[in-house]
Amino acid sequence: MNRPLAAIILAAGKGTRMKSDLHKVLHPIAGRPMLLHLVAAVEALQPERTVVVTGAGRAQVEAAVSPLGIVTALQAEQLGTAHAVAQAEAALSGFVGDVLVLYGDVPLVTTATMQAMIDRLNAADAPAIVVLGFRPADAAAYGRIIASDGIIGKMVEYKDATDAERAVDLCNSGLMAVRSADLFALLARVGNDNAAGEYYLPDVVMLAAADGRPSAVIETAAAEVAGVNSRGELAAVEASWQATRRAQAMADGVTLIAPETVWFAHDTVIGRDVVIEPNVFFAPGVAVGDGATIHGFSHIEGAAIGAKAEVGPFARLRPGAVLGERSKVGNFVEMKKATLGIGAKASHLTYLGDAEVGAGANIGAGTITCNYDGFFKYKTVIGEGAFIGSNSALVAPVTIGAGAIVGAGSVITADVAADALALGRGKQEARVGWAKRFRDAMTAKKATAKKS
The missing domain is CATH 3.90.550.10 (Spore Coat Polysaccharide Biosynthesis Protein SpsA; Chain A)
Known part of the structure; x- marks a missing residue:
């Protein structure tokens, strides 16, 4: 005893x-x-x-x-x-x-x-x-x-x-x-x-x-x-810890394409058959489900990534990010305190903060949830199967109903009903021949300026 x-x-x-x-x-x-x-x-x-x-x-x-x-x-x-x-x-x-x-x-x-x-x-x-x-x-x-x-x-x-x-x-x-x-x-x-x-x-x-x-x-x-008395020794001990952790990850069934470029935190949890590409950094509080893929140059902290989900490249997941099974966060997408439902996608150039995205929803490129007014944070809810067109701004608090479509370039400031189409942009106006007349006038003006 x-x-x-x-x-x-x-x-x-x-x-x-x-x-x-x-x-x-x-x-x-x-x-x-x-x-x-x-x-x-x-x-x-x-x-x-x-x-x-x-x-x-x-x-x-x-x-x-x-x-x-x-x-x-x-x-x-x-x-x-x-x-x-x-x-x-x-x-x-x-x-x-x-x-x-x-x-x-x-x-x-x-x-x-x-x-x-x-x-x-x-x-x-x-x-x-x-x-x-x-x-x-x-x-x-x-x-x-x-x-x-x-x-x-x-x-x-x-x-x-x-x-x-x-x-x-x-x-x-x-x-x-x-x-x-x-x-x-x-x-x-x-x-x-x-x-x-x-x-x-x-x-x-x-x-x-x-x-x-x-x-x-x-x-x-x-x-x-190994003791730590200097910044150099700190780096050496970090490298030793990381080398041991990478070896353990691979022994546990994780594929590291370039092991020396992947940095784990002390509490990182990685499932089986996960593929991690080069130059991925895990800060504390991350769990990755079986079969997920983490593409290169992604920074992940305080996030839960579901089975068979896909992240990156160049993605940033901040604390409170939750990715459902088979969901996708693509290149230059940032998530903070946001949930992406099963099979939902935000493929590129998007910010999702204080948001709840339903299963199967599609978030177009350039979409942002406007969650902060300088004083308080507000939530955006996007229903299952909704489609958010590219370059849309969703001004929280706002709810987009299941199956709704938001037209590209829209600024949405009010709730959108399920299966509705929402357009929040100025009316397009075309003036025939205006561009040519403008170019001709400006070319003549420039020629006169040169002579004087």
Whole structure:
């Protein structure tokens, strides 16, 4: 049986290399702040408590996590990772169980890896601490883990390591699992006699070893523990997340014509046999039904796309757009808070905002729903099987009845009955020969002007 679980997420760093007014851990990956990626992975383990340690920019972080019921602890002065974790002691008062220590700027750690750390902590040999290690292509300045058969002999920061220790490629991600009964007692013994004068969290491993209690290391892929300290690293982590998501989409039966050009959000849902052409961007809140086709250069956010529907190319679906089964939104069509019924079509050059379009209706090119008067929004309702001629303006609030026809170029300001024809345009007048007389007169005038 699993023991009670708590998580401490460190998010106190200033993130100065990001050069941003937005806190580092709130920069988005796949449309969601990186901190909330980590929180979601933790929540899948149903922790009893989650504590986020804040520092610089604390108000932004608190605003992001407090609606989720997560408590925060302040690290007023940044004195190292051990000092940061120690600030969570009051928030975990009375908690008895296992504790995960995570980093808000290491957002891609999976629930499975977290569970593996907890499982190893509770294995038969009962290690004092479990550390998550990785082997990067370039070990650079990471802290090193000296281990044998998964049991840690020594952990050392790069600044304090010997040349032989620096030659080891097993590196410390900083993430660990430890029992609550051990964590704060060990943290109280950590000193700062090192090259940086900081209180290092990995020192708890060596303190436990000095008590005769060995710790263990489990390994994961370097991509999973990639940290974000700059815009370049943010882009690299985004690219890693997207590559994984694209591969999953194709494994699930989605055709991506040019996978590297399709960008998913963290919550994008794609059905089977969906075809997605190049250069499509999904913002959060999108679900696509089976057999739909998304043509190139479309931008989709907060939209539900029905089975076998067709979108784009160059379409923009904004929040509240709902496309029924076999409906079509074509090139340069924008929808916002609008529903397109089963088999309905808006094939090109149209804006549908605050609208309800019935099944089988056809919206001609250049049609717009005039939904905003500068102060309020109003709704347009178009009945089943209606035909809206090209270049029409439907001034809401207005209802077009089922089967009605609106003539091309009309401005419709009043309701149209079912099966009626509505024309709202000026009467055409033709003056025979007027164009020729006008050209002749203007040509003569121009010739006179040149002579003078």
